[in-house]
Amino acid sequence: MVVTRKKLLFIINPISGGKEKKDFEKRSAQFLDADLFEAQYRFSEKPGHAAELTQQAISDSYDVVVAVGGDGTINEVARTLVNTSVVLGIIPEGSGNGLAGYLEIPMIMKEAILLLNKFRVKRIDSGKLNDHYFFNMAGIGFDAVISDRFDKDSIRGPFGYMKTVVSEIGHYKAEDYEFVIDGKHYKEEAFMISLANSPQYGNNAYVSPNASVSDGLLDVCIVKPFPLFLLPKMLFHLFSRTTDKSGYVDIIRGKEILIRREKEGYVHVDGQPIHLGKDLRCSILPSSLCIIY
Template structure:
């Protein structure tokens, strides 16, 4: 129909451990088909969402929708950044950190219905050695957990919790040299999270004051702490007071350089990646439009 906006739904069939066999039918029931013409594609391999996003840009789609978690959002966002084509989100992941922060409904039908308004916000994009991220990138403990979780057969929050338990008893803090906007810090850290948005997902807030639209990243350094403190650390994540812990240091910045004494896993929006050597982290303000 003339005047309809072309929307591509990119569906990750395994995200969050949720079946999505009835998703296309739900879209046809809820989406305003007088305004939108939907097309559906399922991902079949790593980086497939990125490839589909790039093709959608070339084909002149009016929007692309990630049906999955923060990893799917990352791939599609990376393809759309700077294009002016907005990204829609149907949260179907294990944590859904960015969607929760943006107030996108967790209910599938409600999230689809939200697309009908077609209202957008512009968000910042972080880069870690030129790899984009929109929610949180990190190294240390949480990256090690993400690496373990990615290789687990159990998805969803239960699988993630199992990965945490398996890693934490054996994990040792590492030494880092950080340069943030020209100032240098030497730290022994349990983990370092570079936050564009405040939370990992499931309403666990590592950087309560972070914003996706302020042109600044929050560098969250979690110092070595005694294991008996762990329940309190977890409690602080969920009551948005992590920044008040004596074991957490948050330094805002735009240009961040991290030297590692030992190399280890890195996660970008919850997905483990391999990056060797020093890490250069920057931010590109308001470079992606998101329908919310």
């Protein structure tokens, strides 16, 4: 029996995670199953280019598009594949790798390629904040401010992120928010709000330990203002998967979410900062993305 090889495109972010990737094609070809895949390789050259390359791959009837990069690269590829039959693969090469971590995709390139060879596929949910897709996490408040600052910083990885947090946390002011979650109304003062499709930001920092990419729900994680001296305890909750046990965190699950804030400003989608208005509408698109896990 003749088996038709699947057309696979690797889209490689050459600068994600501060890692050199010029020889990615040569290194990955050692481990990719050439009997299963007919592979091509393209490098993204600017923000938005990975999405353009993905759209072209759909037009050219590729079966699989593999994002080689961090959460931003994955977002560009994934948002273009929503509600298509083309399958997303991930080679984690970023600073956080939140979605890959949750899906237990190996952080070592060789092991991640070998996972592609198994071609185990499932459908996961996608989140949408106004017109912007996210697959791991979206954030409002302090979370979004940090994403904006971190995006402009030359120091990447967990150290760079914590450096940004420490430099900003002392003078950030909480805001008042109104929420409508599946028709129920809430008012809260919040330090930050995370809209979690998966449990973790990345680097094993779990903001919503019981979130799932396949339950048809988003976890609205409301972090209330807390005394600065409790920051070590809040970080302990974050890294011990116990944020739901903190008295400063409320988690409400829902499908349709409206958030009204006092003023326009930054949000983030999968770590990428975006400037939006006061009214933020968020929804979940169940089982809308095919992914190798």
